[in-house]
């Protein structure tokens with residue numbers, strides 16, 4: 001039986017079905033500016049595979065790919081800020097996850113001390 005599942009918005013960006021402001025791409029990940037930025041620099045780093053719904057699944061199945069996501073986050077922070085950054089993986093609806101295709105938020109460029117979120 002063939003089960004058709006709808007592509008996530010991130011798969012549609014990877015496939016260039018919808019546009020995004022891409023800041024980095026290689027064979028394993030794509031990184032682009034978040035459409036609703038929560039910090040002066042807000043880039044989403046997304047593994048190209050849609051196999052993992054969140055960072056827990058990604059870490060368990062492919063820790064090397066997770067390490068690559070972290071390395072790309074550092075690269076983005078070096079290029080777009082001073083190399084310092086906050087890395088956020090919303091995991092689950094009640095934690096604010098809206099796209100169930102594993103991804104990291106890179107937040108940088110002057111963040112308030114003593115806060116974890118934007119508020």
Ligand code: 5GP
Nearest residue numbers: 009020032033034035036090096097098099
């Ligand atoms: P989550 O809430 O799942 O952790 O993160 C999803 C992120 O994707 C949100 O910060 C949201 O603003 C961003 N986003 C959703 N749709 C689009 C889109 O079409 N383009 C871009 N660039 N970002 C998107």
